[in-house]
Amino acid sequence: MAARAFAIRRGGPGFVAAALVAATILGPVAAVLWRAGGGGWPGPADWAALRFTLMQATLSTLISVALAVPAARALARRRFVGRRVLITALGAPFILPVIVAVLGLLAVFGRAGTLNTALDATGLPTVQIYGLHGVVLAHVFFNLPLATRIILQGWQSIPAERFRLAASLGMNAGQVMRHLELPMLRAVVPGALMVIFAICLSSFAVALTLGGGPRATTVELAIYQAFRFDFDLGRAAVLACIQLALVTVAAILALRVAQTGGFGAGLDRSLRRFDAETPALRLLDGTVLLLVALFLLTPMVAIVLRGGGAVLDLPGSVWRAAAVSLAVAAASTALTLALALPMALAALRRPMLEAVGLLGIAASPLVIGVGLFVLINPWADPTRLALAVTALVNAVMALPFALRVMTPQLIDIRSDFGRLCDSLGMSPRDQLRLVILPRLRRQIGFAAGLAAALSIGDLGVIALFADPDIATLPLQILRLMGAYRMTDAAGAGLLLLVLSLTVFWLLDQGGRADADA
């Protein structure tokens, strides 16, 4: 039944918001394309960056998904204490600042890290984290959990009755795999591969901290270096064009192949699996889950241990940077909501509007950053606008997630209460005030939490624009690392970790507090 007129005149603000977002993304892209015209043809170093980007993304993706399949299978067919906590923790890397994860990985795998200390003590050769394998390691750290959640969703989309049927037919684990699980994996894995590949292509902060040098530079990092060190705008623009083409193709493929995002609800359902109740399979699943949990938790524990002592003695510059980060995150979150809400409402009638929001996934922050610099430079000093630009770019990056969170609930609200509102004669304003906002509170809170956490941990545009006087907390950590002040860096990393988790938790809870069923 076609509901008649839910929020009929709300098109206006939604279209304005969509136009703003399109201008924020496409304006800089156009500026980059225009500027690149004078930049000449890419040189050997640029092609090397492209090759490295593709290679590290391919390796990171294959390893993440290859490990995620057994991990998701173990989660799907085992019931144990802490299962829910583990699944929730798998969602955490989404809001975990990259620089914090890098600090944690350095604490475990770095030159003076736990692993090398142990290897050294036993006389074994030590490992080196910088370079290709460090970049891949960090990407697996971030994307193994995401891949596991996507594939676990696939497992749980298999109806429970099929597994019960398999049990009553006496199928063993191998037969269940062949008849039930492989067909599901064939449908789900390509999507997981494409999503993670697209994410790894835009990696900047990981490459900046663990890569570098002529043999481990991604295109994003090359943009930064051309811009920051050589101040070669033309070359930065050429590289930005390469990155733009790369990510656009990958994002289109990912959207086409992928079916679901990784943070859907309902992942805590578990099911007794008679085919998997053999000691060998129990041991296998237990080992897989233990290793995955160790791999993900050890770096976090290391951060807490190393940073814990330093947190109270942090220099004033770190606290100032933390205050700056909070302010940027507050502005960015407000902007995200101000854009997402009208766009999601308007998208009820024009689904195309959500596609405008998705542009934020396709465009890389560094490309937008370079473009904005080109646009701003003739009129004002871009470094003075560093924080405003960071808040704006962060908001545009968080927008697709906010839209994905709000849209399904808005569709439900419309189908549940649209006719009631119309039959009572509520004006669009009253519908928004009395029905939509109260029923959308949880989603607004969750979206705000995501936007704030993403912004607070972001190390992207700010690295391009900032002058030495100003820094967000992630940038300040980067500077401490550059000065080899690793204890202070670990303390500041712990502070950033606590801030981003707290901000997410507060906003998410704010949406839930006395919300009605």
Added chain:
Amino acid sequence: MLTLDAIEIRQDDFHLGADFTVDTGARVALIGPSGAGKSTLLNVIAGFFPPVSGHILWDGQNITTLPPAQRKCGILFQDNNLLPHFTVKRNVGLGIRPDLRLSADDHRTVAQALDRVGLCGLGDRKPAQLSGGQQVRVALARVLVQRKPLVLLDEPFAALGPALKAEMLDLVRDLMDETGATLLMVSHDPADARRIAPQTILVAEGRATRPQDTEALLATPPEALRRYLGT
């Protein structure tokens, strides 16, 4: 008086024609097989779905293109009649002022309506704290304060047990008698029609008949109704 003048409804390969009048104050059941278009017909009368041709008239006034709230009807849906985040009072108050800016008089009207449907003292609860029967009573109280001359029921009692459903039907009949409103009620159970609707419209095979005497219709059902009833 409600008039459906040569109404044609089409949605993909679904089709329904209706051409009848319902007298003021009548209580009419719409029965027929599922998928025949009983709810769709109600939605057309309420203004949620436009017919492809024909006119709907209330007391001679053409209401075919009016938005739902400006028609003379109150409607109860199968579910989601109440906003879960509002108290009982506010849910009823929406029937008086959809912006909820209620005067002292309005509050008195709400309280009287709640008394009438047997919910005295429960005005500050939220829907989740009420039983299924009580939730239906809240929705009926809202229909009462809306003071609409035409009331449409789209099977709001479908989820209730037999005894509770009978109780609700009796309450509806009494309320209609007190207010003099006209009632159109979708049902798939002939017992509902026998209980409170002296007249019945049969919706089957792409047509809605004119209202007929319920007892007579059920005593000598035409072929389409016989197949539906299984007699």
